[in-house]
Amino acid sequence: xxxxxxxxxxxxxxxTPTPDSAGGLSLVEAIEAAFxxxxxxxxxxxxxxxxxxxxxxxxxxxxxxxxxxxxxLLAGADSINVLFGSDTFFANWELESRDGEVKITADWQSxxxxxxxxxxxxxxxxPLLDFLREWCRPLRLVHQATADLRLSPEGLSRSHALAELVxxxxxxxxxxx
Numbered sequence: 001x002x003x004x005x006x007x008x009x010x011x012x013x014x015x016t017p018t019p020d021s022a023g024g025l026s027l028v029e030a031i032e033a034a035f036x037x038x039x040x041x042x043x044x045x046x047x048x049x050x051x052x053x054x055x056x057x058x059x060x061x062x063x064x065x066x067x068x069x070x071x072x073l074l075a076g077a078d079s080i081n082v083l084f085g086s087d088t089f090f091a092n093w094e095l096e097s098r099d100g101e102v103k104i105t106a107d108w109q110s111x112x113x114x115x116x117x118x119x120x121x122x123x124x125x126x127p128l129l130d131f132l133r134e135w136c137r138p139l140r141l142v143h144q145a146t147a148d149l150r151l152s153p154e155g156l157s158r159s160h161a162l163a164e165l166v167x168x169x170x171x172x173x174x175x176x177x
Contacts (some may be wrong), residue, residue, distance in 0.1 A: 005047045006104070008173055010137035013039035013055045015145050024152035027159055031060035034145035041112075042138050047121035051136045059142060061086040067158070070135060070165055073097060073107040073128060088112050104126045116164050134173035140166050 016036050025033060035056040042053040053059060062084045069082045073095070080095045090110035096103045103125045108118040143162050151159055171177065 005045075005121075006126050006131065006134065007045050007175065008134040008138060009043040009045070009143055009175055010167040010173075013041070013141065013145075015039075023115070024150055024155065026152055027063060027146065027162065028060045030146040030149045030151055030155055030159070031063060031142055032056055033065075034142075035059075035148060046106070046113075046118060047124060049117045049121070050111050051118070053086075055138075055142065058086045058089045059138070062089060063142070063162075064158075066135065066139075067161060067165060069093075069095070070132060070169070071161075073102065073132060074165075074168055084089045097128055100128055100153055101125060102131045104131075130174070132169045135173050136166055136169045136172045139169075139174050140172075 013035055015034055037056055038056075042055060044051045044053060045128065053062075061107075065082050065084055069080055072080050073129075073159055074099075078097050080097075081092065082095070083092050084090060088110060089112070092107040092109075094105045094107075102122065106118070106122050106124075108115055108122070111118060139162060143159065143166060146159060
């Protein structure tokens with residue numbers, strides 16, 4: 001049974017006017033530098049519960065796990081376990097992908113939302129393509145915000161991987177179509 005109970009509002013976070021990128025930054029450091037502390041948050045909706053994620057701190061902390069997760073799904077993996085370890089977005093997601101659908105079972109530890117409400121509805125099932133598309137706009141915003149920064153060779157490599165992932169997903173989530 002497919003239930004569309006997962007979507008993302010990427011927002012329009014302002015960027016740091018002239019972030020410091022002397023010496024070359026990793027992708028994580030570039031994300032932290034690109035967004036000010038008081039910028040609009042990303043809002044992830046999980047079974048009707050709105051969860052705020054900071055671009056500066058949450059997205060920078062979970063970016064590598066997110067890139068790996070989405071890349072594995074695009075490569076056809078049928079079972080993935082991912083731990084998002086940000087202080088304000090701490091959850092273990094077990095994903096099962098079959099027949100064009102993805103089922104996510106989450107063990108929520110911390111979030112900028114009601115943990116009780118999240119734990120009361122830990123499972124989301126939706127079309128795989130819809131799940132991937134929901135991440136496209138926020139990842140595109142991260143890439144655009146970090147594209148002009150001076151990145152280290154590793155940071156540049158991860159930035160290229162991010163751009164390639166956004167390109168492969170292509171279409172954005174339901175709020176942006």
